[in-house]
Amino acid sequence: MVVSSSSTAVPGQSPISETAPQSLCAREPRVPADRLVAEMVPPPRFDAVRFDTYRPDPDQPSQHEAVEVLSSFAAGLGGAHATGTGRRRWFGKKTAAAPAGTRGVYLDGGYGVGKTHLLASLWHATPAAPSLKAFGTFVELTNLVGALGFQQTVQTLSGHRLLCIDEFELDDPGDTVLVSSLLSRLVEAGVALAATSNTLPGKLGEGRFAAADFLREIQGLSAHFRPLRIDGEDYRHRGLPEAPPPYSPEQVTKAAYATQGASLDDFPALLGHLARVHPSRYGALTDGIAAVCLTDVEPVPDQSTALRLVVLADRLYDREVPVLASGVPFDRLFSDDMLNGGYRKKYFRAISRLTALARDAKGLVGQ
Incomplete structure (x- = not known):
C-alpha cells in the first residue's frame, strides 16, 4: 500500500503536532x-x-x-x-x-x-x-x-x-x-x-x-x-441525542492535526479518489486510520458516487472509525430522488451509520 502524508495546515496557524495527518486520497491499497x-x-x-x-x-x-x-x-x-x-x-x-x-x-x-x-x-x-x-x-x-x-x-x-x-x-x-x-x-x-x-x-x-x-x-x-x-x-439512535452539527473547516483541520493516526481530506477530492479504487479495497484504504476528518462535505452528485460512499461508510462503521466533518450534515448527502429510489435503504443505512460515527467524533474537537 502506498501512503503519504498530507501537508494541509490550519490557515494562519502552525501545525499542532509534528506529524501531519494522513490522506486517504494518497492511498492506493493492493489486497492479495x-x-x-x-x-x-x-x-x-x-x-x-x-x-x-x-x-x-x-x-x-x-x-x-x-x-x-x-x-x-x-x-x-x-x-x-x-x-x-x-x-x-x-x-x-x-x-x-x-x-x-x-x-x-x-x-x-x-x-x-x-x-x-x-x-x-x-x-x-x-x-x-x-x-x-x-x-x-x-x-x-x-x-x-x-x-x-x-x-x-x-x-x-x-x-x-x-x-x-x-x-x-x-x-x-x-x-x-x-x-x-x-x-x-x-x-x-x-x-x-x-x-x-x-x-x-x-x-x-x-x-x-x-x-x-x-x-x-x-x-x-x-x-x-x-x-x-x-x-x-434503528437502535443506533434510539433514545440518543441528535448528531452534532458539522464543524468549521478550521475546527476539523485542527482536530486532524491533534489526533494521532487521523486522516484529513477534502470531501469532493475523496469522492473522486473512491472512483479509482475498487470498493472491495475500501477496508484496506482505512487500515490504521484512527479518525477520518473531512472538509467541505456536500451532496453527492450522482448515484454511482453515492453507492461508493455507502460502501466506505459501511467499512468505517465496521472498523469503528469516527468521522469529523465540515459542510452539509450527513442527512443531506443524498438527494430526494436517491432516497426515494431503488437504493433508498442503502442510503438510509449510510446516513444512520455516518451519524453514529459523527457522534463518536465529538470528543476530537477541542482536545
Whole structure:
C-alpha cells in the first residue's frame, strides 16, 4: 500500500503536532487474494458480539424470535459437515423449521435493527474452527470470486460449515448470475448459508435493474434461504441525542492535526479518489486510520458516487472509525430522488451509520 502524508495546515496557524495527518486520497491499497480469504471474519465492531449481548426490543417479538432461531441454527451446525440429510436438525423448534430444500437463514429488516450483530453472533456461536466458517459482505464475496476465479472460490469455500453474507444486494445482472451459481454449488457441497439484507429474497434487484429478465436466478437464490423478518427501530439512535452539527473547516483541520493516526481530506477530492479504487479495497484504504476528518462535505452528485460512499461508510462503521466533518450534515448527502429510489435503504443505512460515527467524533474537537 502506498501512503503519504498530507501537508494541509490550519490557515494562519502552525501545525499542532509534528506529524501531519494522513490522506486517504494518497492511498492506493493492493489486497492479495490470500488476505481476502484470511479476513473473512466478523469486522472489529462485531468481534465481541454474541447472542447474549443482543438486546431485543420488548415491543418487537420478532427480535427475540430471531435470537432463538439463530441459536438453534448454530447448534445444529456442530459435528459432521452438513449434508442434505442433516438439515432438519438445524432448527430445533417446530415453529422455526425451514421449508424443504432450504440451506440457511435470511435476516430481513430495516437498517439499525441489529441484523449484522445477529449474523456475527451466529458466526461466533457456530461450533467450528474459524477456518471452517466465513463472514463477509456481498461486495467482498464477489471480489473474492474475481481474485480467485469461480472454481477456486467454490473449492476454497466448499469445506466450510457456514458462509455468512452481510449486506446482500443484487445491483446488476452479472452479480445475480454469479452469486446464484456460487451459492448453488456451495449448497450442494453442504455449506450452510446465512445472509442479511434490507430486501426480501424474492425482491432482490427490484428497482435497480430488469429483475424480471433474471427471475429464474433470483428465485433460485431465494430457494436457498428461510426468510426471517426482524422488525424494530434503528437502535443506533434510539433514545440518543441528535448528531452534532458539522464543524468549521478550521475546527476539523485542527482536530486532524491533534489526533494521532487521523486522516484529513477534502470531501469532493475523496469522492473522486473512491472512483479509482475498487470498493472491495475500501477496508484496506482505512487500515490504521484512527479518525477520518473531512472538509467541505456536500451532496453527492450522482448515484454511482453515492453507492461508493455507502460502501466506505459501511467499512468505517465496521472498523469503528469516527468521522469529523465540515459542510452539509450527513442527512443531506443524498438527494430526494436517491432516497426515494431503488437504493433508498442503502442510503438510509449510510446516513444512520455516518451519524453514529459523527457522534463518536465529538470528543476530537477541542482536545
